[in-house]
Amino acid sequence: MKRLIVAGLVAALPLAGCANMTPGQQRALSGTAIGAGGGAIIGAIAGNAGLGAGIGAAAGLAGGLIYNKVKEDQSASYSAGYQAGATGRPPNPPQ
Numbered sequence: 077m078k079r080l081i082v083a084g085l086v087a088a089l090p091l092a093g094c095a096n097m098t099p100g101q102q103r104a105l106s107g108t109a110i111g112a113g114g115g116a117i118i119g120a121i122a123g124n125a126g127l128g129a130g131i132g133a134a135a136g137l138a139g140g141l142i143y144n145k146v147k148e149d150q151s152a153s154y155s156a157g158y159q160a161g162a163t164g165r166p167p168n169p170p171q
Contacts, residue, residue, distance in 0.1 A: 100148070104140040111136015 094102060112133035119128015156167035 100141075100144040103144040103147070104137055107136040107138075107140020107143065108133050109136070111139065 094105070097105070112129045115132015115135070116125045116129035118132070119125040122128065160167040
């Protein structure tokens with residue numbers, strides 16, 4: 077029973093560090109973790125889990141950052157359209 081409690085606390089501890097992260101940081105971290113996990117699995121099958129995890133982490137980080145940029149652009153477009161509707165003026169063209 078004591079081991080189960082300790083294991084639960086150890087598993088929850090890294091999540092506590094994510095509480096004050098911005099959504100962009102959370103997306104980048106999620107992409108990195110998912111990429112590292114997937115890369116480690118594929119690397120283990122291929123014979124080099126460490127290299128696979130490193131490559132997967134880099135690819136996951138890039139994917140997380142790209143996804144974050146898309147979400148920020150969507151949010152900015154929504155805000156511009158909302159402001160245009162509220163004020164009756166057309167939004168500024170994208171830059």
